[in-house]
Amino acid sequence: MQKHTVAIVRYEEPLESVKKAVGMAGGLDRISSGSKIFIKPNIVFWTKSVPFPKWGVITTSRVIHDMVVLLKDKGIDDITIGEGVVTASAKDKETPAHAFETLGYKELEKRYGVKAVNVMERPFEKVDLGDGIELSFNTDMLNSDFVIDLPVLKSHNQTMVSLGIKNLKGTINIPSRKKCHSADPEKDLNFYVSRLADKTPPIFTLIDGIYSLERGPAFDGKMHRKNILIASWDILSADLAGCRILGHDPANVPHLAHAAAGRKRPVDMSDIDIAGESIEELAAYHEYDFAYSKTDEGVMPAPMAKQGIKGLFYRKYDLSMCTYCSALNGVVLSAIKFAWKGEPWNNVEILTGKQMTPTPGMEKTILLGKCMYKANKDHPDIKEMIPVKGCPPDPKDVLKALRQAGIPVDEGLFNQIDQLPGFFMARYQDRPEFDESFFKV
Numbered sequence: 001m002q003k004h005t006v007a008i009v010r011y012e013e014p015l016e017s018v019k020k021a022v023g024m025a026g027g028l029d030r031i032s033s034g035s036k037i038f039i040k041p042n043i044v045f046w047t048k049s050v051p052f053p054k055w056g057v058i059t060t061s062r063v064i065h066d067m068v069v070l071l072k073d074k075g076i077d078d079i080t081i082g083e084g085v086v087t088a089s090a091k092d093k094e095t096p097a098h099a100f101e102t103l104g105y106k107e108l109e110k111r112y113g114v115k116a117v118n119v120m121e122r123p124f125e126k127v128d129l130g131d132g133i134e135l136s137f138n139t140d141m142l143n144s145d146f147v148i149d150l151p152v153l154k155s156h157n158q159t160m161v162s163l164g165i166k167n168l169k170g171t172i173n174i175p176s177r178k179k180c181h182s183a184d185p186e187k188d189l190n191f192y193v194s195r196l197a198d199k200t201p202p203i204f205t206l207i208d209g210i211y212s213l214e215r216g217p218a219f220d221g222k223m224h225r226k227n228i229l230i231a232s233w234d235i236l237s238a239d240l241a242g243c244r245i246l247g248h249d250p251a252n253v254p255h256l257a258h259a260a261a262g263r264k265r266p267v268d269m270s271d272i273d274i275a276g277e278s279i280e281e282l283a284a285y286h287e288y289d290f291a292y293s294k295t296d297e298g299v300m301p302a303p304m305a306k307q308g309i310k311g312l313f314y315r316k317y318d319l320s321m322c323t324y325c326s327a328l329n330g331v332v333l334s335a336i337k338f339a340w341k342g343e344p345w346n347n348v349e350i351l352t353g354k355q356m357t358p359t360p361g362m363e364k365t366i367l368l369g370k371c372m373y374k375a376n377k378d379h380p381d382i383k384e385m386i387p388v389k390g391c392p393p394d395p396k397d398v399l400k401a402l403r404q405a406g407i408p409v410d411e412g413l414f415n416q417i418d419q420l421p422g423f424f425m426a427r428y429q430d431r432p433e434f435d436e437s438f439f440k441v
Contacts, residue, residue, distance in 0.1 A: 014225035056213030104441025153209030157268035247285030
């Protein structure tokens with residue numbers, strides 16, 4: 001049985017900790033000075049409007065800087081940092097540029113000659129991943145000699161964990177991202193994600209666990225200071241170790257189980273040698289799920305049920321709800337929560353994703369998003385249909401739909417969506433372990 005090495009080290013000091021993790025994982029000797037390197041960080045979300053709560057949400061600039069230095073020390077000059085930041089509009093080039101500037105990627109360009117690219121502005125190539133799956137990947141990544149994958153140590157509210165393999169979703173184009181959120185129960189999100197690393201150049205994975213995130217992938221999760229680095233030349237092995245450190249059994253994480261089966265690998269880590277720290281000593285359970293409640297009065301997130309809201313049916317999102325609707329979903333729930341004044345609503349149901357079907361007996365049914373509208377626009381169980389057809393939905397149209405359904409949501413929440421992260425940021429204010437310097441160069 002071939003053995004794979006995973007290095008686990010505690011982050012203690014700049015450069016030296018990353019250097020130690022890389023060295024214990026086998027070093028960079030297989031990369032020659034003439035190699036083309038593509039570095040893939042994780043910037044799942046960004047806003048220009050408020051200081052963004054980065055901890056556990058996106059890769060630290062500290063780790064990116066230190067990897068660049070190690071590559072430069074090997075004499076490597078052709079280095080590209082590439083990411084496809086999620087934005088409300090595909091035409092938004094300013095937000096990714098602001099992220100790159102703020103995080104110091106432009107400074108890395110000046111100091112070390114690296115290139116920082118928004119993959120949404122670059123070409124894509126279609127790749128056949130087998131079993132009828134074709135996705136379009138960024139050409140800079142596909143045509144590199146090696147990929148340095150720098151995900152964050154986080155749990156995820158759809159895929160349970162988001163680590164090295166899942167991080168590659170940021171290299172595919174928007175139609176491919178939406179395709180991953182398939183309504184096919186056999187070839188679902190987990191099935192697609194499990195294939196993302198199958199046709200890439202060789203990957204070195206370094207999971208950035210200086211901060212971790214519970215109930216990720218975005219700013220509404222719970223952030224922790226962990227000081228953990230996980231490194232391997234085998235992406236699946238790194239993910240299996242990271243999954244264990246997040247307190248989850250990889251056998252219960254569908255995309256990792258799929259990936260292991262596809263590689264004819266055991267999911268129990270019996271073919272992995274751990275160098276450095278003990279997984280058992282570092283492991284801490286990270287919740288991935290948001291609780292929902294079903295009562296006689298409706299279905300909704302548990303905190304809203306506890307609040308006493310009645311007459312609302314807002315079923316839990318499923319794997320078919322894509323990233324772009326997911327980003328809006330939290331705003332909608334927050335708006336509804338603040339709109340509640342104690343009077344029951346008139347059996348309003350809100351449907352999301354691609355798979356849900358209407359519940360008989362509802363008075364008003366909001367179909368949130370183009371996919372949900374197409375799936376249910378002719379459904380006989382809908383008494384009054386309120387469609388929001390955009391892809392992604394326009395916040396102004398969502399506002400109008402909720403008010404039409406009798407839910408008097410505040411217009412300000414929809415006009416200032418970019419301000420919402422500041423609300424979650426307040427939790428970490430004046431806590432010294434949440435240090436902005438990790439996101440500067």
